[in-house]
Amino acid sequence: MYSPTHTVDTLTCFHCGTSCGKDHLHFEEKDFCCVGCKSVYQFLKAENMEAYYNLSEHPGISPLTDTTGRYDYLSEASVADSLLDFKGKQFANVTFYIPQMHCISCIWLLEKLYALHKGVRHSQVNFNRKQIKVTFDHQLLSLKELAQLLAVLGYEPEINLAGKKDQYVSSRSSKRLYYQIGVAGFCFGNVMLISLPEYFDWDGVMGEHFKSLFGFLNLGLALPVLFYAALDYYKSAWAALRQRTLNLDVPLVAGMLALFLTSAWQILSGTGPGYMDSFTGLLFFLLTGKAFQQKTYQHISFERDYKSYLPLSARVLIDGQQSSRALDKLKVGDRLLVKNNEIIPADSILLKGKAWIDYSFVSGEAEPVEKTLGELIHAGGKHKGSTIELEVVKEVSGSYFTQLWNYDIFAKKEEFLETIANRAGRRFSYLLFVISCISFIYWLPDLDQAVMVFASILIVACPCALALSSPYTFGNAIRILGRNRFYLKNAAVVEKLASVDTLVFDKTGTLTCSDQFEISYQGRELSPVERNMLSSLFAQSVHPLSVSLHKFLGTASQPVEQFEEHIGQGLSARLLGSSLRAGSMKFILSSGEEKHLLQTRVYVEIDHEVLGYFELQSRFRPGLEQFKEDLKEYRFAICSGDTPKDRVRLEEILPEDTNYRFSQSPEEKWEFIKQQQQQKHHIAMIGDGLNDAGALKSSDVGIAISEQSGHFSPACDSILEAGQFHRLPDFLTFSKWSVRVVYASFFISATYNVVGLSFAVQGHLSPVIAAVLMPLSSITIVLFTTLSTNMLAKKLKLA
Amino acid sequence: MEIIFLLIGISLVLAIFFLVAFIRAVRSGQYEDDYTPSIRILLEDTPTQDKNLNDNPTKL
Numbered sequence: 001m002y003s004p005t006h007t008v009d010t011l012t013c014f015h016c017g018t019s020c021g022k023d024h025l026h027f028e029e030k031d032f033c034c035v036g037c038k039s040v041y042q043f044l045k046a047e048n049m050e051a052y053y054n055l056s057e058h059p060g061i062s063p064l065t066d067t068t069g070r071y072d073y074l075s076e077a078s079v080a081d082s083l084l085d086f087k088g089k090q091f092a093n094v095t096f097y098i099p100q101m102h103c104i105s106c107i108w109l110l111e112k113l114y115a116l117h118k119g120v121r122h123s124q125v126n127f128n129r130k131q132i133k134v135t136f137d138h139q140l141l142s143l144k145e146l147a148q149l150l151a152v153l154g155y156e157p158e159i160n161l162a163g164k165k166d167q168y169v170s171s172r173s174s175k176r177l178y179y180q181i182g183v184a185g186f187c188f189g190n191v192m193l194i195s196l197p198e199y200f201d202w203d204g205v206m207g208e209h210f211k212s213l214f215g216f217l218n219l220g221l222a223l224p225v226l227f228y229a230a231l232d233y234y235k236s237a238w239a240a241l242r243q244r245t246l247n248l249d250v251p252l253v254a255g256m257l258a259l260f261l262t263s264a265w266q267i268l269s270g271t272g273p274g275y276m277d278s279f280t281g282l283l284f285f286l287l288t289g290k291a292f293q294q295k296t297y298q299h300i301s302f303e304r305d306y307k308s309y310l311p312l313s314a315r316v317l318i319d320g321q322q323s324s325r326a327l328d329k330l331k332v333g334d335r336l337l338v339k340n341n342e343i344i345p346a347d348s349i350l351l352k353g354k355a356w357i358d359y360s361f362v363s364g365e366a367e368p369v370e371k372t373l374g375e376l377i378h379a380g381g382k383h384k385g386s387t388i389e390l391e392v393v394k395e396v397s398g399s400y401f402t403q404l405w406n407y408d409i410f411a412k413k414e415e416f417l418e419t420i421a422n423r424a425g426r427r428f429s430y431l432l433f434v435i436s437c438i439s440f441i442y443w444l445p446d447l448d449q450a451v452m453v454f455a456s457i458l459i460v461a462c463p464c465a466l467a468l469s470s471p472y473t474f475g476n477a478i479r480i481l482g483r484n485r486f487y488l489k490n491a492a493v494v495e496k497l498a499s500v501d502t503l504v505f506d507k508t509g510t511l512t513c514s515d516q517f518e519i520s521y522q523g524r525e526l527s528p529v530e531r532n533m534l535s536s537l538f539a540q541s542v543h544p545l546s547v548s549l550h551k552f553l554g555t556a557s558q559p560v561e562q563f564e565e566h567i568g569q570g571l572s573a574r575l576l577g578s579s580l581r582a583g584s585m586k587f588i589l590s591s592g593e594e595k596h597l598l599q600t601r602v603y604v605e606i607d608h609e610v611l612g613y614f615e616l617q618s619r620f621r622p623g624l625e626q627f628k629e630d631l632k633e634y635r636f637a638i639c640s641g642d643t644p645k646d647r648v649r650l651e652e653i654l655p656e657d658t659n660y661r662f663s664q665s666p667e668e669k670w671e672f673i674k675q676q677q678q679q680k681h682h683i684a685m686i687g688d689g690l691n692d693a694g695a696l697k698s699s700d701v702g703i704a705i706s707e708q709s710g711h712f713s714p715a716c717d718s719i720l721e722a723g724q725f726h727r728l729p730d731f732l733t734f735s736k737w738s739v740r741v742v743y744a745s746f747f748i749s750a751t752y753n754v755v756g757l758s759f760a761v762q763g764h765l766s767p768v769i770a771a772v773l774m775p776l777s778s779i780t781i782v783l784f785t786t787l788s789t790n791m792l793a794k795k796l797k798l799a
Numbered sequence: 800m801e802i803i804f805l806l807i808g809i810s811l812v813l814a815i816f817f818l819v820a821f822i823r824a825v826r827s828g829q830y831e832d833d834y835t836p837s838i839r840i841l842l843e844d845t846p847t848q849d850k851n852l853n854d855n856p857t858k859l
Binding site: 055104107108111124125126127128175179182183186190213217 | 803804810811814817826830831833838842
């Protein structure tokens with residue numbers, strides 16, 4: 001077998017760090033993989049900005065080769081104004097999302113934009129959000145030019161006209177939580193300080209008038225907590241009651257109110273010091289838990305719509321002139337130009353050129369479909385090949401692609417979240433209700449006493465530890481998984497992941513790496529000259545198979561004569577006096593093609609002698625062979641839009657009872673998930689493309705595989721970076737153990753409650769013990785949950 | 800012992816001052832990016848120094 005041992009392959013680009021291919025460039029004793037990278041280097045060098053390369057190794061991003069016309073739509077005033085945060089007489093502010101941002105050098109360069117163009121006044125990066133905020137002089141530099149400047153540097157801004165509003169809302173609600181924590185913390189600290197004499201029984205020293213002053217101060221300090229900090233808990237409890245169900249917040253709010261009212265009564269009537277320290281402390285711990293749980297990945301969007309997959313504008317031909325037009329303004333009959341690797345924006349008919357459309361994202365078919373003149377091309381496919389001309393037959397909003405996305409049956413109803421905490425909270429509430437009512441009736445002849453007993457049961461039983469354990473456990477779990485590049489939408493996903501018993505995989509792009517083939521050759525041994533000749537032949541075509549084979553055979557590229565590409569069949573040409581042909585079995589052997597061939601084969605022929613064939617197989621993701629062993633307790637299913645050609649190879653590595661379903665439409669995938677759920681199975685759907693969108697949404701946990709975080713993925717519950725695919729068994733085990741940690745902490749909190757109750761029953765619950773016990777139980781829970789999840793992560797060798 | 804009234808008053812005023820400072824910090828967006836500033840402080844500010852000197856001799 002031939003193995004590519006070119007010295008060229010070992011060189012890495014000085015700018016972007018990818019290994020250099022055939023277009024390798026040598027410039028100033030540095031290696032570059034493409035003209036784009038070299039030009040960024042030259043540009044930065046000319047501006048004396050070489051420090052960019054000293055901060056981290058290969059910091060660059062290979063820029064787009066052709067940016068002309070790409071941002072033309074930004075010169076339209078209405079579009080530009082909708083993107084600007086602020087526009088004054090001279091200066092304007094804009095915030096761009098730049099997914100490519102990844103290292104210190106990026107921050108440095110992006111904040112130095114002012115040195116590259118004098119129109120830029122100031123630029124500031126928010127690395128977590130991958131955003132850059134630029135203040136620029138719009139008389140010297142237009143928005144379009146600014147976007148182009150960034151694109152030339154390799155930091156192509158991702159512009160989404162719809163996404164601006166949501167961000168604003170989420171930032172406001174997280175600020176509100178910070179205010180609430182601040183207020184609760186302030187009140188808690190001061191109440192503790194003022195209550196200090198009470199803990200040590202310093203009555204004799206302090207005197208009676210201090211006691212009442214302290215009482216009233218405590219009451220005053222508790223009011224902001226009652227009316228502001230605890231607000232969201234009332235709302236949640238009320239929402240649950242209105243839906244005629246109970247969640248954990250119901251007994252929590254009952255406990256809080258009982259605690260506050262009893263304390264207020266004691267203070268006002270002068271019968272006791274109250275428990276305002278416990279009340280404020282409880283809220284403070286609860287709110288910090290909430291903040292801890294609210295870990296969000298600001299640079300990742302879990303709710304994308306089709307608009308962020310399609311480009312924002314398309315190249316339109318008007319009277320032979322190219323111009324750019326926003327996508328929603330495309331009309332039926334418009335002529336479009338689509339270049340290599342661009343996405344077809346609307347359903348249209350091919351007018352000029354040859355098209356290979358890669359539908360792997362839309363339908364799951366692994367191989368590109370060939371389209372001839374006059375054929376209909378659906379939106380969403382990626383064009384591979386030389387520039388083609390199209391005529392739009394349907395507007396963007398009416399295309400099959402858009403409908404697939406907006407399919408009504410796929411819409412998941414936002415149901416009331418059934419979490420462990422809520423389930424426990426509901427059982428707890430019933431129990432609490434029964435116990436407190438019985439006690440109330442038992443003491444009823446003495447109304448004062450009955451009310452006191454009723455309140456103290458609510459207080460003692462307040463499920464604060466219960467309410468703390470899941471936020472801290474799952475909040476920490478989200479962080480640990482995020483560090484391992486498995487990003488969850490929210491904490492509830494950890495729980496759902498733990499309950500999963502069936503794993504449904506998509507094939508193309510999920511189990512297989514897209515764009516990577518395992519190539520083997522069968523037939524007569526090829527001489528180096530023959531290799532070069534065939535490689536030169538394949539170099540002429542942009543068909544993905546040709547591209548892969550060209551790479552496989554080495555990167556020689558000699559000019560050939562009489563090159564001809566026979567659509568759907570193969571290639572032929574003359575080189576060095578020999579005739580070369582390559583293509584399908586039918587094309588080369590002139591014998592009938594086997595319809596259900598399991599692998600893709602390309603036959604080659606030189607001077608009418610058939611030498612043999614190349615076999616191309618999609619490559620499975622590394623680690624897949626371990627799943628059978630590591631995921632024994634799960635049921636497996638494969639649900640693919642592709643033909644069953646890889647079935648035999650999959651059967652070798654997956655468990656015997658795996659359910660195989662091939663040639664599935666998006667609707668069939670969705671139905672399969674629904675049908676499994678009706679049989680009471682909990683399903684994790686692992687997919688990557690748009691054809692999985694429905695299945696991802698309706699499954700219990702939708703896991704989208706993404707080659708790079710920040711890249712496009714359909715709406716889902718979690719995003720797994722492709723390189724971490726082999727860790728999936730560990731992630732599933734980790735989620736199961738996290739749930740066990742929550743149960744263990746429930747047990748701990750129950751122990752505390754029993755101890756507290758037994759003290760109270762015997763009349764030994766002195767204020768100082770009560771004051772210590774409450775924070776102590778909260779802190780124990782916080783420590784126990786975070787430490788044990790960290791230990792688990794270490795045991796599973798998660799970073 | 801009456802001094803305690805005054806001390807408590809002072810301590811409360813101080814605490815409120817800190818609370819207001821915290822709220823202002825949140826409002827100004829300090830908590831929205833907890834990573835970039837830590838990097839920014841490490842970066843050199845003057846890689847373009849030589850060029851500036853050459854380009855703007857009048858400023859010297």
